[in-house]
Amino acid sequence: AQSVTQLGSHVSVSEGALVLLRCNYSSSVPPYLFWYVQYPNQGLQLLLKYTSAATLVKGINGFEAEFKKSETSFHLTKPSAHMSDAAEYFCAVRPRRTGKLIFGQGTTLQVKP
Amino acid sequence: DTAVSQTPKYLVTQMGNDKSIKCEQNLGHDTMYWYKQDSKKFLKIMFSYNNKELIINETVPNRFSPKSPDKAHLNLHINSLELGDSAVYFCASSQGFSGHLTYSNYGYTFGSGTRLTVV
Numbered sequence: 715a716q717s718v719t720q721l722g723s724h725v726s727v728s729e730g731a732l733v734l735l736r737c738n739y740s741s742s743v744p745p746y747l748f749w750y751v752q753y754p755n756q757g758l759q760l761l762l763k764y765t766s767a768a769t770l771v772k773g774i775n776g777f778e779a780e781f782k783k784s785e786t787s788f789h790l791t792k793p794s795a796h797m798s799d800a801a802e803y804f805c806a807v808r809p810r811r812t813g814k815l816i817f818g819q820g821t822t823l824q825v826k827p
Numbered sequence: 828d829t830a831v832s833q834t835p836k837y838l839v840t841q842m843g844n845d846k847s848i849k850c851e852q853n854l855g856h857d858t859m860y861w862y863k864q865d866s867k868k869f870l871k872i873m874f875s876y877n878n879k880e881l882i883i884n885e886t887v888p889n890r891f892s893p894k895s896p897d898k899a900h901l902n903l904h905i906n907s908l909e910l911g912d913s914a915v916y917f918c919a920s921s922q923g924f925s926g927h928l929t930y931s932n933y934g935y936t937f938g939s940g941t942r943l944t945v946v
Contacts, residue, residue: 748934752868757831757917757939802868808934814883815860815919815935817870 716741718807720818728826733777733792735821737805740786745807747788748815749779752802761803764788775799800825830854833918833938840908841946847904848941850918857922858882859901860935861893864915876901908945915940 721736739745747764762773769781779790788805805818831852840846852859860883861873875883876895890906905912919935 758937760934
């Protein structure tokens with residue numbers, strides 16, 4: 715069965731520092747991959763998605779993610795953290811032959827001034 | 828202009844009551860979903876409907892009954908509410924299935940959630 719693992723339930727960075735949130739998937743066939751962000755008391759917003767067009771995917775708010783098949787990873791990065799980036803981030807997979815979006819456990823990003 | 832709207836946003840009720848949460852999408856999507864987010868923020872799919880047909884039914888107590896009157900609406904009715912039902916429930920939609928063809932490269936669009944508290 716498809717699964718997705720986010721390493722680190724809590725990540726803390728200083729404002730202006732690099733943000734790196736890790737995501738690994740388990741599948742013999744690369745699924746479609748997504749990153750969502752959830753701000754406090756809000757719904758989930760799509761940050762970016764990998765759909766096999768390009769391995770480096772750019773999203774909203776300066777985030778990007780790189781798909782690495784050899785590492786079964788889809789890590790999310792941002793060169794310089796902003797206070798407004800503090801939120802919960804979810805990696806998700808959607809197998810190519812089903813419609814079910816499966817989420818990782820989530821990573822809380824804290825940004826310190 | 829809200830793409831996926833849920834009502835109510837907050838719901839506080841006593842154990843044993845029956846309650847409903849409504850969801851509507853105006854994106855023209857053919858598939859809708861209910862997710863439950865627990866206190867540890869874990870998101871788990873509960874149900875999915877494609878063109879009013881139930882296509883995903885995870886291991887959910889049968890006190891939970893989804894209803895889709897048309898492809899733009901998916902409601903969730905919960906009977907005999909229990910303390911453990913307290914969670915945030917999210918509705919979502921996507922362009923999902925069309926016959927045997929899936930549009931899996933589409934993400935989902937989520938509503939803003941309904942926070943259910945059972946006391």
